[in-house]
Every structure is written in C-alpha cells, then in structure tokens.
Amino acid sequence: MYAKKFEPIAGKCPEIIEYLMASPDIPEQENLRFKIQLSIEEIVENIVQYAYENGAGHVEVSTHREKDDLVIRFKDAGIPFNPLEKPDPDISLSVIDRPVGGLGIFICKQMMDEVCYEYKDGCNILSIRKKIVSE
Amino acid sequence: MKTTISQNGKKYNVVLTGRIDTTTAAQFEQDMKPLMDIENGDITIDCADLEYTSSQGLRTFLTLQKKVMTHNGQLVLTNMQAQVKEVFDITGFSNIIKIV
Numbered sequence: 651m652y653a654k655k656f657e658p659i660a661g662k663c664p665e666i667i668e669y670l671m672a673s674p675d676i677p678e679q680e681n682l683r684f685k686i687q688l689s690i691e692e693i694v695e696n697i698v699q700y701a702y703e704n705g706a707g708h709v710e711v712s713t714h715r716e717k718d719d720l721v722i723r724f725k726d727a728g729i730p731f732n733p734l735e736k737p738d739p740d741i742s743l744s745v746i747d748r749p750v751g752g753l754g755i756f757i758c759k760q761m762m763d764e765v766c767y768e769y770k771d772g773c774n775i776l777s778i779r780k781k782i783v784s785e
Numbered sequence: 786m787k788t789t790i791s792q793n794g795k796k797y798n799v800v801l802t803g804r805i806d807t808t809t810a811a812q813f814e815q816d817m818k819p820l821m822d823i824e825n826g827d828i829t830i831d832c833a834d835l836e837y838t839s840s841q842g843l844r845t846f847l848t849l850q851k852k853v854m855t856h857n858g859q860l861v862l863t864n865m866q867a868q869v870k871e872v873f874d875i876t877g878f879s880n881i882i883k884i885v
C-alpha cells in the first residue's frame with residue numbers, strides 16, 4: 651500500500667498531488683494520467699480548502715490496485731461533507747445563466763469509473779476507482 | 786504556465802503554454818485580467834501548447850466568455866489538444882465557448 655498522512659494541510663495541494671502522481675500504482679499512459687491527475691486535483695483542493703478551518707488538520711491519502719482497477723483513497727477528519735450529494739451542474743445552460751465554478755467533483759465523476767463516499771468513525775472517506783487497461 | 790498577449794488594434798492574440806493547475810491557476814487568472822474589460826475586442830487564444838487545465842482554469846475561461854459577451858466582443862479558442870478539449874466537452878463548455 652502506497653500511503654501517506656499530511657498534517658497540517660494548508661497550502662499543501664501541490665505536495666499531495668505530486669505524492670499521489672508518483673505512486674507506482676498510477677499507470678504511465680499519458681491520457682490516463684491526465685484524467686487521474688484532474689480527478690485528484692479537484693478532490694485535494696476541496697479537502698485543503700474546506701475540510702478544516704485554516705487547513706489545520708490532516709488528510710491520509712493512499713493508492714492501491716484491485717485487479718485491473720486503480721483505487722485512490724482520501725481520508726480526513728474534517729467537517730462531514732458528502733460531495734456526491736451535490737446535484738450535477740446543468741451543462742445545457744447558456745453562457746449568461748451558467749454559474750462560474752462548481753465543476754470539480756462533476757469532472758471527477760466523469761473521468762473516473764466510480765466515486766464513493768462514506769462517513770465513518772468521524773472521518774470523510776472518498777475513494778475513486780479507474781479501470782486500467784494496459785496497451 | 787506562460788501567457789503571452791499581443792495586440793493589433795481590436796485584435797488580441799493570446800498564446801498559452803503549459804499547465805493550468807493548482808499551482809498556476811491563480812497566475813493564469815491574473816494574466817487574463819487585461820482582457821476582461823475590452824470593448825468590442827476580438828480575442829483569439831491559441832491553445833496548441835496548453836497541456837492541461839483543471840476546473841480552476843475553466844472558471845477563468847467562462848468568466849472571460851461572460852465578460853467578452855457583455856462587452857460585445859468575440860472569443861475563439863484554437864488548436865486545442867484532444868485531452869483538454871475533452872474537459873471542455875464533458876463540462877458543456879464546448880457549447881458556450883467557440884472552439885475551432
């Protein structure tokens with residue numbers, strides 16, 4: 651298991667993303683790395699910005715493989731928040747009606763095969779899963 | 786991440802190079818500020834060397850599109866790489882921002 655705990659997390663987005671992208675579980679294909687990084691980035695930014703007041707808490711991140719699947723997990727003990735409860739944005743709206751922002755978790759859901767959330771023992775646990783097909 | 790803006794009358798050519806990500810998104814937003822209040826501007830953004838954009842980058846593109854419309858201008862994104870285009874497609878941005 652490739653795993654690390656970061657604490658405190660204020661200002662550590664680049665460091666956390668870099669750590670995850672360096673995991674041996676993450677494939678080398680550029681198109682997959684693009685999708686994975688995009689998903690990781692949206693999640694890490696959410697946690698660093700909103701999970702704790704002033705980012706003064708921790709996050710545990712890990713990666714592993716389950717058969718063909720890459721699984722990345724994020725665990726924090728911050729404010730309970732299920733990002734999956736948020737309705738998807740209406741992507742058919744015109745420029746004027748389209749709100750700025752609110753796309754992060756939606757992009758993540760589109761890029762990954764599965765996004766799961768659970769609240770357990772005082773922790774937010776978000777897992778993302780992507781099938782890795784070797785070329 | 787590098788943004789180069791050149792101006793010829795009402796025509797603005799912008800060249801983006803690199804990645805709009807967690808470390809560069811704020812800089813990109815700053816770099817685009819001068820384009821936000823142009824009247825009747827004709828803005829072309831060359832995305833050939835734009836390798837990546839997160840949702841923070843998309844925010845800036847949408848804000849720019851809104852501003853350009855308010856000021857009766859035009860915005861076109863050109864030469865976008867396939868992976869970046871996919872992000873614009875899945876978010877519906879391809880329908881509200883002109884990409885050629």
